[in-house]
Amino acid sequence: KKLEAEGIFSLNKRPKPRGIQKIGIITAKEGAALQDVRRTIASRWPMAELFLFPATVQGKQAPASILKALDQADDAGLDAILLVRGGGSFEDLFCFNDENIARRLAHMKTYTVTGVGHEVDTTLADFAADQRTATPTAAAQWITPDQKEVWQWFEQKRAQLIQSMNARMDQAAARLLQYQSNPYLADPLSWAQKKELELAAVSTRLKSAQASFAAAQQNRLASLRLQLNRQSPQARIQVELVRLGQLDQMLGQSMQEFARGQRDRLCRNASLLDAYSPLKVLSRGYALVSAEGQLVYSTADIQAGALVDVRLHDGTLEAQVLKTNQGRSVTGKNDRHDVQEEQ
Known part of the structure; x- marks a missing residue:
């Protein structure tokens, strides 16, 4: 609970690096865990470089020894670090519950994997590391690829590459055959002469069409000018001006007659109004x-x-x-x- 409150277990875990080649191993120099790790890596990925950082993994001196080995391994420029120990009693594995080891693992700059004890054994170091595995062998398996699987992957990619190259070669051969059957590439001079004759014929037809089109447009323009002259608005404008003058004269006379009629009516109504006035x-x-x-x-x-x-x-x-x-x-x-x- 104390370490959890400090955020030791919740710090961002580093993802597993790609292409792990340099691997540091922290364990007892003469322990069985070291042999298991070496044997497993040798069978799975023998080209890996292994660096041993021996440490005491049991007893009162173990926490300090493990911390020293962690510091050395973290400064060695490795791709990954394995902290492993074989099975034992709860007391034998208790050094991996040290608070300082958990804190150091949480702040390592190198990817860390633990493999302590057996399947059922769990320590605080497992919670603080980037990856926890059940055993030292499992840790070695986790950190390295299987060369057989990698070989199969390469074979599969090789087959795909060959298939892709054959397909491209077939496409190139088909394109080459198409180029070879092209009349231009077979005899460029004859092809050019043929195209020159075709171009001359097209040019002649184009000039003839242009001349015919221009003549037709000239005739149409002359016809439109004749129609426009026939529909000239000048004569109609003169007629309408005379008619407008007549209408203006008639309007003036009508307004004068209307004004006289209204004055006469007003005089008659005024006389009647005066005759019937109650004041009289x-x-x-x-x-x-x-x-x-x-x-x-x-x-x-x-x-x-x-x-x-x-x-x-x-x-x-x-x-x-x-x-x-x-x-x-x-x-x-x-x-x-x-x-x-x-x-």
Whole structure:
């Protein structure tokens, strides 16, 4: 939990390098793990270069020895480093749980692989390394390709290359045959002379076609000019100008007649309006009586004591009705005292 909190196990793991050739091995010099790794690499990839960094892998001195070997291997410019040990008890493998070893593995600049103990054994070094394998043999297998598989891969690529080259050769042969059957390549001079004759014939036809086209266009242009002269707008413009002058003269006369008719009509309407003007009727001694804005047409429409407006030809009177007499004229001499004038 302490190392996990420091991020030792979550640091970015380096990917497996391509073309691993220089391999460092950190283990006991006389241990069985070293022999297993050598034997496995020799059978799988014998061209690899192996560099041993011996270390104590059991006991109290093991952590310091392993740390020293890790420092030496990390500075040796290798492609990968194997930290391996054969099987043993939990106590035998406990040195690989050292905190400093885990921290050093997490900060290595070289790709690291662990193979400690057997399948069921797991240490803190396994969690901190870039890759964990079950055993030293598995670590050697992980870090090296199988030469037989590589040989098969090369054979497959060789067959594909041969097939591709044969296909390209077939294409080149077909193209060569096509070139050889080409009349230009077979006899360039005859081909050029033939093409020269064809070009001369085409040039003659082109000149003839150009002359025919030019003559046809000249004839068409002459015809269009003749039609244009026939449809010249000059004569029509003169006719329309005369017609426009006549219409302008007729319009002026019509406007004068219309204005005289409107003046005569206005005079007649003014005479009729003056004849029927209510002011003239009032000037002959008549009056208009209204109460509350409504004209009074009958004595039945008004009550005694009501206020009325009396419109004369030269002004308005405000009066109060003292009483009403039906059937008698309100303008008689005997009834003049029935109306009281008010300012």
